[in-house]
Amino acid sequence: KTMGLGIANPLSTPIEERGMPIPLREVSSSVSTTYNNIPSLLDNNGMIASSDKLRQISEQSIRKNLSHTGLYLTHPKTDENGVVTIKFRAPELLTRWNLQVIAYTDDLLTTGFRGYVTTSRPLMIEPAALRFFRQGDVTDFAQKITNTHTDDLEVTVLLRFKDAENGHPLDLTAGDSVKTITVKAGGSVTIPFRLTIPDGIHSLTYTAIATAQGFSDGQQETIPVLSNRVQVTKSMSLFNNGNETRTFRSDAPRTSASGKVFDETLTLQYHSLPIWYVLEALPTLKDNDA
Numbered sequence: 001k002t003m004g005l006g007i008a009n010p011l012s013t014p015i016e017e018r019g020m021p022i023p024l025r026e027v028s029s030s031v032s033t034t035y036n037n038i039p040s041l042l043d044n045n046g047m048i049a050s051s052d053k054l055r056q057i058s059e060q061s062i063r064k065n066l067s068h069t070g071l072y073l074t075h076p077k078t079d080e081n082g083v084v085t086i087k088f089r090a091p092e093l094l095t096r097w098n099l100q101v102i103a104y105t106d107d108l109l110t111t112g113f114r115g116y117v118t119t120s121r122p123l124m125i126e127p128a129a130l131r132f133f134r135q136g137d138v139t140d141f142a143q144k145i146t147n148t149h150t151d152d153l154e155v156t157v158l159l160r161f162k163d164a165e166n167g168h169p170l171d172l173t174a175g176d177s178v179k180t181i182t183v184k185a186g187g188s189v190t191i192p193f194r195l196t197i198p199d200g201i202h203s204l205t206y207t208a209i210a211t212a213q214g215f216s217d218g219q220q221e222t223i224p225v226l227s228n229r230v231q232v233t234k235s236m237s238l239f240n241n242g243n244e245t246r247t248f249r250s251d252a253p254r255t256s257a258s259g260k261v262f263d264e265t266l267t268l269q270y271h272s273l274p275i276w277y278v279l280e281a282l283p284t285l286k287d288n289d290a
């Protein structure tokens with residue numbers, strides 16, 4: 001995005017005293033993005049559209065850059081008229097952005113303003129994504145659908161998941177990944193999707209898409225999946241004299257209340273000189289970060 005900021009001559013505008021707070025002047029504007037000729041998520045038989053159509057929707061309307069900071073360290077350029085131009089790539093969050101600009105001179109005379117920019121689309125989908133999932137969770141993943149258009153819209157919502165590590169698709173909605181609902185003009189509704197998080201995955205990527213009568217919006221994000229298991233380590237010392245046979249048994253838990261105990265690893269270390277283990281531990285004892 002390109003933004004032009006006009007910096008007036010400090011001698012012709014009110015300037016704040018040194019060290020005094022800056023009363024920022026406030027301005028506001030809005031930016032609305034519309035994509036035309038968006039194909040429908042469903043074909044004539046009510047089935048999910050082909051992969052080519054889904055790819056076309058993904059390329060045009062799915063938002064992936066969800067950073068909450070638009071720009072911080074900028075590189076402004078000033079022309080001969082005192083107009084400062086700042087170029088940056090704006091994040092794709094649909095929200096109300098706060099832009100604060102401060103201009104100052106070498107002798108600390110200052111002025112500035114605060115601007116508000118609202119980014120929106122005629123049709124918007126806002127997933128209520130959690131910060132993380134946990135393996136084995138059964139939860140509702142809500143999608144807020146907002147219609148800023150002047151007419152009512154019949155919206156089709158598609159929610160898909162894939163393993164973020166290998167890209168394999170995941171069916172977390174038990175086949176119920178597409179829903180259709182009518183959203184009044186200027187209104188919004190929330191659609192829940194019931195999810196079941198499987199074991200064995202560590203992160204997943206969701207893609208939420210909404211289309212209606214030529215309008216489309218989508219969002220894609222990766223969410224970590226935490227394990228619901230606790231690693232239990234059991235160690236025991238084995239001492240045996242020469243010409244002697246002993247039987248050692250471990251009292252590590254074999255069952256639990258959940259009935260989900262899994263063997264991870266079994267390590268057996270043997271040495272005729274136990275002092276060797278002390279020597280092996282010296283690098284760890286020396287490391288202050290260990």
